[in-house]
Amino acid sequence: VNVQNSGIAVVETLDGQKQAIPPVWLMRQAGRYLPEYRAIRERTGSFLDLCSTPELAAELTLQPVRRFGLDAAIVFSDIMMVPMALGQRVTFEADEGPRVDPLIDATSIAALRADIDEAVFAPVYDTIRLVKAALPAGVALIGFCGAPWTLATYMVAGKRTSDHVPVRCFAYAEPSAFTRVIGILNTVSVEYLCGQLAAGADAVQIFDSWAGVLPPDQFAQWCIQPVATIAAQVRSRLPQAKIIAFPRGIGTLLRRYVEWIEPDGIGLDWMIDKNFARDCVPAAMAIQGNLDPVALLAGGAALDRAVDEVLEAFADRPFIFNLGHGVLPQTPIAHVERMLRRVRDR
Amino acid sequence: VNVQNSGIAVVETLDGQKQAIPPVWLMRQAGRYLPEYRAIRERTGSFLDLCSTPELAAELTLQPVRRFGLDAAIVFSDIMMVPMALGQRVTFEADEGPRVDPLIDATSIAALRADIDEAVFAPVYDTIRLVKAALPAGVALIGFCGAPWTLATYMVAGKRTSDHVPVRCFAYAEPSAFTRVIGILNTVSVEYLCGQLAAGADAVQIFDSWAGVLPPDQFAQWCIQPVATIAAQVRSRLPQAKIIAFPRGIGTLLRRYVEWIEPDGIGLDWMIDKNFARDCVPAAMAIQGNLDPVALLAGGAALDRAVDEVLEAFADRPFIFNLGHGVLPQTPIAHVERMLRRVRDR
Numbered sequence: 041v042n043v044q045n046s047g048i049a050v051v052e053t054l055d056g057q058k059q060a061i062p063p064v065w066l067m068r069q070a071g072r073y074l075p076e077y078r079a080i081r082e083r084t085g086s087f088l089d090l091c092s093t094p095e096l097a098a099e100l101t102l103q104p105v106r107r108f109g110l111d112a113a114i115v116f117s118d119i120m121m122v123p124m125a126l127g128q129r130v131t132f133e134a135d136e137g138p139r140v141d142p143l144i145d146a147t148s149i150a151a152l153r154a155d156i157d158e159a160v161f162a163p164v165y166d167t168i169r170l171v172k173a174a175l176p177a178g179v180a181l182i183g184f185c186g187a188p189w190t191l192a193t194y195m196v197a198g199k200r201t202s203d204h205v206p207v208r209c210f211a212y213a214e215p216s217a218f219t220r221v222i223g224i225l226n227t228v229s230v231e232y233l234c235g236q237l238a239a240g241a242d243a244v245q246i247f248d249s250w251a252g253v254l255p256p257d258q259f260a261q262w263c264i265q266p267v268a269t270i271a272a273q274v275r276s277r278l279p280q281a282k283i284i285a286f287p288r289g290i291g292t293l294l295r296r297y298v299e300w301i302e303p304d305g306i307g308l309d310w311m312i313d314k315n316f317a318r319d320c321v322p323a324a325m326a327i328q329g330n331l332d333p334v335a336l337l338a339g340g341a342a343l344d345r346a347v348d349e350v351l352e353a354f355a356d357r358p359f360i361f362n363l364g365h366g367v368l369p370q371t372p373i374a375h376v377e378r379m380l381r382r383v384r385d386r
Numbered sequence: 387v388n389v390q391n392s393g394i395a396v397v398e399t400l401d402g403q404k405q406a407i408p409p410v411w412l413m414r415q416a417g418r419y420l421p422e423y424r425a426i427r428e429r430t431g432s433f434l435d436l437c438s439t440p441e442l443a444a445e446l447t448l449q450p451v452r453r454f455g456l457d458a459a460i461v462f463s464d465i466m467m468v469p470m471a472l473g474q475r476v477t478f479e480a481d482e483g484p485r486v487d488p489l490i491d492a493t494s495i496a497a498l499r500a501d502i503d504e505a506v507f508a509p510v511y512d513t514i515r516l517v518k519a520a521l522p523a524g525v526a527l528i529g530f531c532g533a534p535w536t537l538a539t540y541m542v543a544g545k546r547t548s549d550h551v552p553v554r555c556f557a558y559a560e561p562s563a564f565t566r567v568i569g570i571l572n573t574v575s576v577e578y579l580c581g582q583l584a585a586g587a588d589a590v591q592i593f594d595s596w597a598g599v600l601p602p603d604q605f606a607q608w609c610i611q612p613v614a615t616i617a618a619q620v621r622s623r624l625p626q627a628k629i630i631a632f633p634r635g636i637g638t639l640l641r642r643y644v645e646w647i648e649p650d651g652i653g654l655d656w657m658i659d660k661n662f663a664r665d666c667v668p669a670a671m672a673i674q675g676n677l678d679p680v681a682l683l684a685g686g687a688a689l690d691r692a693v694d695e696v697l698e699a700f701a702d703r704p705f706i707f708n709l710g711h712g713v714l715p716q717t718p719i720a721h722v723e724r725m726l727r728r729v730r731d732r
Contacts, residue, residue, distance in 0.1 A: 205680055205714060212684035212692075252598075252635075255678055256659045257695075289598075291637030292659045313602045313638045332601055334551055338558035346558075349603075368551060 050180035054304040056324040063111035068366030069104040094166035112180040119186030125160040127153040142198030165239035172240035183236030187248035188225035243282035252289015295320040310364025314353035330364040339375040396526035400650040402670040409457035414712030415450040440512035458526040465532030471506040473499040488544030511585040518586035529582030533594035534571035589628035598635015641666040656710025660699035676710040685721040
């Protein structure tokens, strides 16, 4: 990517160039709130089959861009591709999130593959190639992975858990085994992000959805340090790589996070104090976020107010408009349209 | 309570007097991790029956004090007493938390009782009287209620929800109706806390377990302002009242919270940055917390380290040792004993 003149607003923003109208994309923009998504979902197999079938995954990736004219597509996939590439068997129960064979001890950790199962990643790279060829000029394609901590919450417990007690207890009780798990995830994540960038992704986002449950020291050890390692290693191979980090629940630790990792863009959740965030994030670093997904669900005057607050808070800097978390499945399409008009027609 | 010479370490701490050894109690200290709790639980009816039977509730309240020699008892009850006193029908499904008829519109709000059903609160007051008579000298008795926001998350959704989308959407879409709900909860909470203090509670704690899901402006409106109102009204009736506020997930908003509400004690969760908390909380205000409940579950050297970090962070100020959230049901009793030795034998 020739960054300075890419003509891709999201990439230019990540390069520190403020845009007259902020580019917009939405986390979970391909999803159940779209009838065209549900139509494909209903006539195909499991969620993981979809992720592993490039033609279908590419179509799902393109749907929201086509409908709303968004400034970025994000590859339709799942963070559990990485545990799968390590040989963990993953299934999705309806509305329950992923299920895997839990990592409970040194034996189950030793049973993870030493090499990466490239057959898991190949369809994602193929999806990226298909989407890249089909995207309108100026629209960015974003790849992604889950951060090691967030992946570990599922891999250790075997499922989504409230307050993530199993993984947190494992990290307290067996720090060296847990360090090994995180180290393996770091290595695979670097391969996976570089693979997505090589296949044509213009940027990659690292999702740390469960970062917010850790005390500060452990947050530094299990969330910041791994993501910093991944970002540095990706950049050492691909110096032009654009990296967005999204640590949900970061709160008071934001300054430490952005200073240590130095991502090109920092994704903010909807809870963060916007003034605090402005103080913490260097002026040249892109901020991405942070409309409350529930404001988008509610619509009306409350939505307009919430959109205005986001725009005003980050008007003077490189900024990508997004939600503070994913689009909720019950969100009316008309509310997304209203939000986009509000962002673009000011 | 004659505060200056009460001889009750928790009360003196809440009055700003640092103790040589910090007093200790634990959120959810009466619970499933105790065999004597399980023994009573197995031979009695529903959880709510327990809360409404003073002899049994008093016995459960006293069990952990007896076993561990803790510095405070907290009345065995549930935050859902307040919705029940407003006429909402509450049931508890195993491991699922409470279920209520959801408040979905003006009609269901209008159906809440205009007067309080005192028959719901009376057994709690009786429990307090029984415990007070049985407690050793120097041990505090703490009453409590749920903060209006946390109660509303259950009352609007009808159950526990992830990210609390129903109540948050209701607050966006129907702010005046939601203001009415919060106002009703404020009024009942003042009555309920004053009733508990009149019955003999030495202090009361206001639990805002779900405070952390709101953006800052709404946090101020739906979490800080109601608790400030409740605290002020309780104090206007009972000037000596000692009030602890526990806003889980407070993060960056801690300073605003303590300056606005001015509680006697501020309960901190396990995620908060301890240095940040020291900076935000006035030196004479008691801090309560904030050991990670998962460190207590893990035990061993990790527990010792975590205990030491808490003690060292708050050694120079009025401080009540506690967890950052409730005791987890699978916590070994030996770990609680180890923790207490660590706190008391330094």
